Amino acid sequence: MKALKQVAAALIAIWIALPALAGVKIQEVTSPGGFTAWLVEDHTIPFTALELRFRGGTSLDAPGKRGAVYLMTGLLEEGAGDLRAQEYARALESLAADIGYDADKDAVSISARFLTENRDAAMALLRQTLFEPRFDQDALDRVRAQILAGLRADAKNPNQIANRAFARMAFGDHPYGSDGKGTIESVSALSRQDIFDAHEAVFARDRVFISAVGDISAAELEVLLDELLGQLPETGAPIPGPAEVQIKGGVTVVDFDTPQSVAIFGQKGIERHDPDFFTAYVMNQILGGGSFESRLMTEVREKRGLTYGIYSYLVPRDLAAVYMGSVASDNAKMAEAVQVVRDEWRRMAEEGVSEQELRDAQTYLTGAYPLRFDGNGRIASILTGMQMDDLPISYVETRNDRINAVTLEQLNSFAARFMDPDGLHFTIVGRPAGLETTN
Numbered sequence: 001m002k003a004l005k006q007v008a009a010a011l012i013a014i015w016i017a018l019p020a021l022a023g024v025k026i027q028e029v030t031s032p033g034g035f036t037a038w039l040v041e042d043h044t045i046p047f048t049a050l051e052l053r054f055r056g057g058t059s060l061d062a063p064g065k066r067g068a069v070y071l072m073t074g075l076l077e078e079g080a081g082d083l084r085a086q087e088y089a090r091a092l093e094s095l096a097a098d099i100g101y102d103a104d105k106d107a108v109s110i111s112a113r114f115l116t117e118n119r120d121a122a123m124a125l126l127r128q129t130l131f132e133p134r135f136d137q138d139a140l141d142r143v144r145a146q147i148l149a150g151l152r153a154d155a156k157n158p159n160q161i162a163n164r165a166f167a168r169m170a171f172g173d174h175p176y177g178s179d180g181k182g183t184i185e186s187v188s189a190l191s192r193q194d195i196f197d198a199h200e201a202v203f204a205r206d207r208v209f210i211s212a213v214g215d216i217s218a219a220e221l222e223v224l225l226d227e228l229l230g231q232l233p234e235t236g237a238p239i240p241g242p243a244e245v246q247i248k249g250g251v252t253v254v255d256f257d258t259p260q261s262v263a264i265f266g267q268k269g270i271e272r273h274d275p276d277f278f279t280a281y282v283m284n285q286i287l288g289g290g291s292f293e294s295r296l297m298t299e300v301r302e303k304r305g306l307t308y309g310i311y312s313y314l315v316p317r318d319l320a321a322v323y324m325g326s327v328a329s330d331n332a333k334m335a336e337a338v339q340v341v342r343d344e345w346r347r348m349a350e351e352g353v354s355e356q357e358l359r360d361a362q363t364y365l366t367g368a369y370p371l372r373f374d375g376n377g378r379i380a381s382i383l384t385g386m387q388m389d390d391l392p393i394s395y396v397e398t399r400n401d402r403i404n405a406v407t408l409e410q411l412n413s414f415a416a417r418f419m420d421p422d423g424l425h426f427t428i429v430g431r432p433a434g435l436e437t438t439n
């Protein structure tokens with residue numbers, strides 16, 4: 001058993017070392033049963049990654065059952081069919097296979113990694129979690145206790161408090177406005193039947209997206225898809241409608257006894273399929289996209305020493321889009337940090353960027369892109385995300401061209417229209433000197 005896991009680890013390491021983006025040749029595969037998947041074949045090593053993603057995620061929680069989908073997802077690896085939790089874990093280990101489950105606001109994800117010789121056995125175990133989940137009461141109580149412990153810890157974490165407060169302000173009663181993990185009260189009240197109901201809500205044909213990367217042919221994948229997913233019901237629970245983004249300019253201070261305040265800031269965002277999305281993407285790289293050369297990092301950290309790090313990021317979710325950022329600073333310095341961010345937001349709107357800034361951002365973004373394709377699991381995840389975003393297979397080849405096509409005139413015109421310094425809202429957790437709630 002140990003030897004099998006070591007072999008699997010070695011094979012994964014070899015795969016990661018292979019040339020990445022150059023070898024990504026995507027084909028669309030449709031099974032006789034009607035399932036469509038994207039496939040990247042590579043028979044160099046006998047190893048495959050399979051990614052399944054079901055749209056809806058924790059937003060599918062039934063009214064009054066917040067946290068049910070998240071808890072259900074955590075229980076999928078706690079036994080299925082005739083196998084209880086420990087037996088299921090041992091069966092996976094004996095195959096040197098790994099199956100991971102995750103849930104966020106927009107999707108429930110299943111990531112499977114397996115050796116070719118163990119493909120059928122690994123898929124049989126995965127199939128059991130989809131169609132024969134146990135949700136034993138002892139497992140439910142154990143995983144529930146873990147989630148509750150996490151929620152109690154989150155209640156003392158300034159970053160978590162800030163993110164939750166910002167979400168409530170931005171999205172109100174929409175599922176985006178509350179934590180998909182639920183609350184201590186809602187999770188404590190969930191019954192075993194609630195977990196079965198959540199399972200039924202999530203797993204359906206009308207919302208599944210699939211990618212496979214590695215040692216599997218198109219014909220083999222077609223068979224796998226129908227055997228694995230053929231019994232899925234046609235539809236699941238209705239996906240909620242779009243969220244109304246309610247962000248208004250101002251400050252919300254959440255009192256918390258800590259020497260360092262944490263701020264989440266943001267404004268209304270831009271949808272993934274907006275014609276200006278790539279322009280926004282390049283603009284954000286210049287403003288606060290994560291590099292030490294960004295304007296926010298330069299002005300807030302390097303020049304003034306107000307923080308160790310500050311970032312901005314586009315968040316184009318399925319049901320709403322926001323443009324956000326985060327920064328932490330001493331209570332005595334947070335007011336200055338907020339003012340500098342507002343000033344940079346306004347400067348971007350009024351002055352735009354320079355030709356050099358644009359070229360540097362494009363060089364960074366296009367050069368970094370191939371590095372994302374650094375393993376079969378990572379590639380499978382990227383391809384599934386592309387499908388969920390309704391991007392074409394050719395996107396991998398054309399994405400950098402779209403980045404490079406952004407002109408200085410386009411970017412500066414967009415920034416003037418899009419950046420909203422007066423509509424920028426800061427949610428601050430701590431005791432920041434000189435700042436108080438304005439609305």
